[in-house]
Amino acid sequence: xxxxxxxxxxHLRALESEAIHVMREVAAEFERPVLLxxxxxxxxxxxxxxxKAFRPAPFPFPLMHVDTGHNFPEVIEYRDRRVAELGERLIxxxxxxxxxxxxxxxxxxxxxxxxxxxxxxxxDAIAEHGFDAAFGGARRDxxxxxxxxxxxxxxxxxGQWDPKNQRPELWNLYNGRIAKGEHVRVFPLSNWTExxxxxxxDQEQLEVPLIYFAxxxxxxxxxxxxxxxxxxxxLIEGEETFDATVRxxxxxxxxxxxxxxxxxxxxxxxxxxxxxxxxTERGETRADxxxxxxxxxxxxxxxxF
Amino acid sequence: MTLDLLRFTxxxxxxxxxxxxxxxxLYDSKQVFEDQLEHVAQASERRGGEGALDLxxxxxxxxxxxxxxxxxxxxxxYFATAKRRFIIADCPGHRQYxxxxxxxxxxxxxxxxxxxxxxxxxxxxxxxxxxSALLGIPEMVVAINKMDLVDYSQERYExxxxxxxxxxxxxxxxxxxxxxxxxxxxxxxVVERSELMSWYDGPVLLDLLEQVEVxxxxxxxxxxxxxxxxxxxxxxxxxxxxxxGYSGQLASGALKRGEEIMVLPGGGRTRIAAxxxxxGELEEAMAPMSLTLRLQDELDISRGELICHPxxxxxxxxxxxxxxxxxxxxxxxxxxxYVIKQTSRSAVAVVDAVEDLLDVHTLERVAxxxxxxxxxxxxxxxxxxxxxxxxxxxxxxxTGSFILIDETSNRTVGAGMIAAAA
Numbered sequence: 001x002x003x004x005x006x007x008x009x010x011h012l013r014a015l016e017s018e019a020i021h022v023m024r025e026v027a028a029e030f031e032r033p034v035l036l037x038x039x040x041x042x043x044x045x046x047x048x049x050x051x052k053a054f055r056p057a058p059f060p061f062p063l064m065h066v067d068t069g070h071n072f073p074e075v076i077e078y079r080d081r082r083v084a085e086l087g088e089r090l091i092x093x094x095x096x097x098x099x100x101x102x103x104x105x106x107x108x109x110x111x112x113x114x115x116x117x118x119x120x121x122x123x124d125a126i127a128e129h130g131f132d133a134a135f136g137g138a139r140r141d142x143x144x145x146x147x148x149x150x151x152x153x154x155x156x157x158x159g160q161w162d163p164k165n166q167r168p169e170l171w172n173l174y175n176g177r178i179a180k181g182e183h184v185r186v187f188p189l190s191n192w193t194e195x196x197x198x199x200x201x202d203q204e205q206l207e208v209p210l211i212y213f214a215x216x217x218x219x220x221x222x223x224x225x226x227x228x229x230x231x232x233x234x235l236i237e238g239e240e241t242f243d244a245t246v247r248x249x250x251x252x253x254x255x256x257x258x259x260x261x262x263x264x265x266x267x268x269x270x271x272x273x274x275x276x277x278x279x280t281e282r283g284e285t286r287a288d289x290x291x292x293x294x295x296x297x298x299x300x301x302x303x304x305f
Numbered sequence: 306m307t308l309d310l311l312r313f314t315x316x317x318x319x320x321x322x323x324x325x326x327x328x329x330x331l332y333d334s335k336q337v338f339e340d341q342l343e344h345v346a347q348a349s350e351r352r353g354g355e356g357a358l359d360l361x362x363x364x365x366x367x368x369x370x371x372x373x374x375x376x377x378x379x380x381x382x383y384f385a386t387a388k389r390r391f392i393i394a395d396c397p398g399h400r401q402y403x404x405x406x407x408x409x410x411x412x413x414x415x416x417x418x419x420x421x422x423x424x425x426x427x428x429x430x431x432x433x434x435x436x437s438a439l440l441g442i443p444e445m446v447v448a449i450n451k452m453d454l455v456d457y458s459q460e461r462y463e464x465x466x467x468x469x470x471x472x473x474x475x476x477x478x479x480x481x482x483x484x485x486x487x488x489x490x491x492x493x494x495v496v497e498r499s500e501l502m503s504w505y506d507g508p509v510l511l512d513l514l515e516q517v518e519v520x521x522x523x524x525x526x527x528x529x530x531x532x533x534x535x536x537x538x539x540x541x542x543x544x545x546x547x548x549x550g551y552s553g554q555l556a557s558g559a560l561k562r563g564e565e566i567m568v569l570p571g572g573g574r575t576r577i578a579a580x581x582x583x584x585g586e587l588e589e590a591m592a593p594m595s596l597t598l599r600l601q602d603e604l605d606i607s608r609g610e611l612i613c614h615p616x617x618x619x620x621x622x623x624x625x626x627x628x629x630x631x632x633x634x635x636x637x638x639x640x641x642x643y644v645i646k647q648t649s650r651s652a653v654a655v656v657d658a659v660e661d662l663l664d665v666h667t668l669e670r671v672a673x674x675x676x677x678x679x680x681x682x683x684x685x686x687x688x689x690x691x692x693x694x695x696x697x698x699x700x701x702x703x704t705g706s707f708i709l710i711d712e713t714s715n716r717t718v719g720a721g722m723i724a725a726a727a
Binding site (some may be wrong): 010014015017018020021025027028052053054056057058063108120140141146147164165166168169171172173175177179189190193195196197279280281 | 356379385511538554594717
């Protein structure tokens with residue numbers, strides 16, 4: 001038998017196969033998994049991988065969106081359309097409900113963000129529905145703390161991550177055993193980079209929300225980033241709005257996600273732009289990671305995505 | 306763009322320049338982003354660096370690591386060149402060293418062993434080479450680092466090569482060892498060829514990593530092994546009521562439509578009716594593809610069973626001999642019970658006896674210690690509640706490996722490599 005006769009799988013196919021393997025392991029070993037779907041590029045890839053893992057059957061888990069109420073309208077429109085196309089069930093866990101019920105307290109001032117509050121809503125929803133595994137689209141290349149994250153990552157009954165005391169993860173053997181009240185976060189895209197995600201979206205010809213492509217928008221500049229202006233935005237003295245051609249590299253809460261000046265209007269142009277970029281996606285666009293050196297680590301320990 | 310993927314591991318202690326080497330690979334291959342660089346520049350300054358970037362800081366992730374100047378856990382790094390995509394399993398050496406090295410090595414195609422040219426072949430480097438060999442990594446690169454501190458001496462380099470080669474004769478399973486003299490700090494022979502060591506005419510590290518043969522982890526010239534993970538049987542979807550597919554990731558080898566297959570441990574036989582993927586049916590599939598098989602006859606197959614060719618069957622047994630790397634403070638004692646997970650199969654395992662302990666200093670097996678402690682590696686005799694379907698680890702990494710899980714704490718406590726049926 002000749003080895004050379006069988007070509008190597010491309011790196012995207014190898015990453016895809018690894019992710020499908022992870023998703024099937026979780027479906028088989030957990031009672032109530034859920035897939036966190038935000039309408040962002042990474043969770044869009046997760047949905048395609050779930051189709052590849054489980055079709056022609058329906059997904060063995062529902063989808064869930066933690067909704068800050070401060071979304072880009074284009075993303076919510078996309079989310080609902082995509083869920084309807086797939087014929088799967090979507091749960092919306094609302095940060096507004098957490099605030100209304102007194103579980104979370106709204107930040108105030110011009111820099112107020114609901115980013116941190118999402119953790120409360122997420123953990124409450126996991127407890128309410130009895131979820132024991134939650135798929136997320138996080139990648140290790142995104143951020144320093146995430147480079148240390150397991151593919152299947154244990155959370156105690158407070159939803160906390162203990163980075164110094166993680167289960168060793170060997171070969172492709174995942175330890176899915178937990179006690180009641182505990183859960184795992186599962187990151188099938190752990191080994192993917194931002195460029196892999198875009199190349200995959202291009203390869204699979206996946207639709208993404210329009211805010212990922214260059215468009216004209218009313219923005220204002222803060223801390224060196226361009227934020228979308230929307231009804232109710234409080235400007236700090238000296239800030240003013242102006243029109244700019246931007247696109248988004250990440251999709252998060254409008255209040256903490258910055259756009260980048262870009263003319264990339266097609267998938268191909270986005271792939272080229274990402275291949276040439278010299279700044280990480282979170283460094284360029286996420287105010288939530290700039291709070292301190294260990295901002296992501298602290299939020300993750302508390303139960304963030 | 307169709308690049309392939311190479312996974313390699315590095316291990317070492319704080320001082321031997323491992324983090325600097327990784328930082329140098331990322332930096333010189335232009336994989337460091339401006340905001341990361343700014344972060345490193347600021348952190349270097351705070352620590353009193355004299356203008357030079359401390360590339361080691363690129364790899365420090367957690368708050369405690371930055372505060373204490375240590376690395377706590379295996380971290381994964383990603384970079385790409387025009388030829389290949391790379392995943393580095395970056396294993397800290399000084400704490401939980403064996404556990405970290407075993408974890409990093411378990412998914413690697415290549416191992417990069419660091420040697421400090423001043424200090425010579427230390428125990429740490431030997432241990433890393435030994436674990437790489439034990440974990441079945443066939444390609445080893447020995448990076449003789451800090452050549453700048455020995456005046457780029459060819460004589461010193463050759464002395465170290467000879468010393469390491471003498472030690473490596475005792476390692477089994479290593480296919481090839483390449484030696485490279487380098488200075489990660491100054492970038493000599495990492496990505497750029499060193500002008501100060503013109504006497505060296507071999508490849509620089511990155512060239513070597515770009516050229517080495519991969520796919521060792523999912524070899525497709527080996528017998529087909531398809532552990533069933535999940536059965537797809539849509540209950541209600543219109544038009545597919547009769548669909549019954551067996552899903553999994555091909556661990557090794559290749560499968561073709563129409564071929565006769567056998568299902569273990571039961572032994573039932575049938576033919577492959579179709580190889581399904583979301584992107585359409587395939588005539589032939591190869592490792593490491595994830596796929597769904599439909600079979601000609603209705604066999605009652607569930608998760609944990611393994612599909613193979615009848616003439617190339619793996620072993621089926623309830624008693625095994627295995628090497629175990631122990632990963633927790635509580636000792637592994639004879640007659641202890643654990644959950645064993647091997648391929649997609651879980652069972653209860655009882656360790657009947659600890660037969661010997663591997664001395665990582667001498668590479669010799671010493672008499673039974675009765676128990677294994679944290680970071681010990683030893684041979685055990687195991688019994689399982691249901692038969693396992695496996696190959697010896699030395700012939701198949703995917704079907705020859707397992708983990709042991711503590712039934713009470715649910716922690717992963719041991720990593721196992723099957724030697725033989727007992």
